[in-house]
Amino acid sequence: MKLAIVAGGPDVLVPDLHAPEYSDYEWIGADHGTIVLLRQQIKPMIAFGDFDSLSDEEREEVNGQRLLLRSYSPEKDKTDLELALDWALSRKPEHCLIFGATGGRMDHTLASVQLLMRAVSQSVDVAIVDKKNKITLLTPGTYPIKSNSSYRYLSFLALTEKVMGLTLSGLKYPLQDAVLPLGSSRCISNEAEKDSFTVSFSKGCLLMMQCRD
Structure with a gap:
C-alpha cells in the first residue's frame, strides 16, 4: 500500500x-x-x-x-x-x-x-x-540512489547532533567518512555527476533534499 x-x-x-x-x-x-x-x-x-x-x-x-x-x-x-x-x-x-x-x-x-x-x-x-523539493530522512546505512535530472541540486543536513561516517560518491563534491554536525552547511548544493550516486553513514539521522533550483 x-x-x-x-x-x-x-x-x-x-x-x-x-x-x-x-x-x-x-x-x-x-x-x-x-x-x-x-x-x-x-x-x-x-x-x-x-x-x-x-x-x-x-x-x-x-x-x-x-x-x-x-x-x-x-x-x-x-x-x-x-x-x-x-x-x-x-x-x-x-x-x-x-x-x-x-x-x-x-x-x-x-x-x-x-x-x-x-x-x-x-x-x-x-x-x-x-x-521544487523532495525531502527524505535517512537512517544509518548505504543508499544507492538513481539520479533525477528534475532535481539538479542535492543537499544534506544533520537532524541529530552528528552524522558520523558520511560518505558521498558519484557527486560533484564527494565525501569520505566525514562527520556532519547539526547546524553545518557543509553539504548544501551538491550535484550528481553520474546516473546514480551513493549515500552512506554509520550514525545519526540525515536529511536528504533534492531541489529543482
Whole structure:
C-alpha cells in the first residue's frame, strides 16, 4: 500500500497529483489539503482536521462529498498533518508522501520536517514533496540512489547532533567518512555527476533534499 497526505500549505506549491508517479497512491486529506484534493478531482479515502481554515463554502463542498471525516477541536495537541500521519503509519504503508507541508508558516514547515522522525521510528519510507523539493530522512546505512535530472541540486543536513561516517560518491563534491554536525552547511548544493550516486553513514539521522533550483 502507498499512501499520500495533502496538508494545508499553499496550493501553488502542490504539484499535479495526477502525475504518473502518483498513480498508485491512495489519498488522505489534512484540513485544507482536503479541498486541494477535491479541486484536483481526487476523492480522499479519509480526511483529518479541525477544518478551521476552510470557508463556509469550502465546508459545504467537503460535506457534500460524503467523505469519511475525522473532525477535531481546534484546541488540540497535534497538528492536522500529525493526526493524518499517525493514521497513515498505523496502516503500515510501503511508502508515504506528504504534500502541502512547505511554503507557508515556518513553524508548520519545521514541525512537518521533524515528523519524518516519527515515520523513521516505525520503519516507513516517507518523503515531503512540493513543486521544487523532495525531502527524505535517512537512517544509518548505504543508499544507492538513481539520479533525477528534475532535481539538479542535492543537499544534506544533520537532524541529530552528528552524522558520523558520511560518505558521498558519484557527486560533484564527494565525501569520505566525514562527520556532519547539526547546524553545518557543509553539504548544501551538491550535484550528481553520474546516473546514480551513493549515500552512506554509520550514525545519526540525515536529511536528504533534492531541489529543482
